[in-house]
Amino acid sequence: MRTQRQVVDYSLQKRAVLREVYAGRVGTYEVCDASPYLKNAARFHGEPTEVRCPICRRENLTHVHYIYGDELKQSAGQARTLAELPVLAMTVREFQVYVVEVCRACDWNHLVEQYLLGRDGVTGDQGDSQMDEAVAATGSRAPVARRRREARR
Structure with missing residues (x-):
């Protein structure tokens, strides 16, 4: 089975940002800055989660998976659904996946994790x-x- 390799978890960084927001040292306008492209990717390619937005608490977060790699050519930088990743992992030798959480209500977004997938992961x-x-x-x-x-x- 293809496995995730070189996993980087950004939860500590997220907690630090949220601590700054809750303390009032950073405004929500600085952290709620999702681009229109990211919001569209969340709408069409995102995977809904059961986690509420830590800023507005109105809507559940959506995870968007972006892929990057030399073998991907024109597909590099595109958002993909979670179901498409195993198929790509069987056809491409190696590529990076970046998971971004997005709130479609208040535009909060943060990098959740990054990992490596591909045929080399057997x-x-x-x-x-x-x-x-x-x-x-x-x-x-x-x-x-x-x-x-x-x-x-």
Whole structure:
């Protein structure tokens, strides 16, 4: 299975920003600044959550997943649904995913996490068990190794 690698969680940074807002040192106009593109991405590609907005508390937050990577070419920087990510992870060697939470009511937005996905994320144990099954079925390692090398290209 494809796994998330190099996960960076931004929850501590979010708590620090919210602490500043609640203390009155930072105004809501400074943190509620979602661009129209981000709001549209939240509407059409976002995944609704059960978490209320920490600023307005009127609406639940929406998570938007942005993808970046050299192999993505024109698709880099696009918002994708959560369901599209496993399909991309099987076809692309490696790409970054940035998850942004957005409140469509007050324009609050903050980076939630960032992680790496792609074919390179196949766990070693899974690859070895697939190799053992292929050897048992064919009696030879060479064709499987050649196919594995061709798949990596």
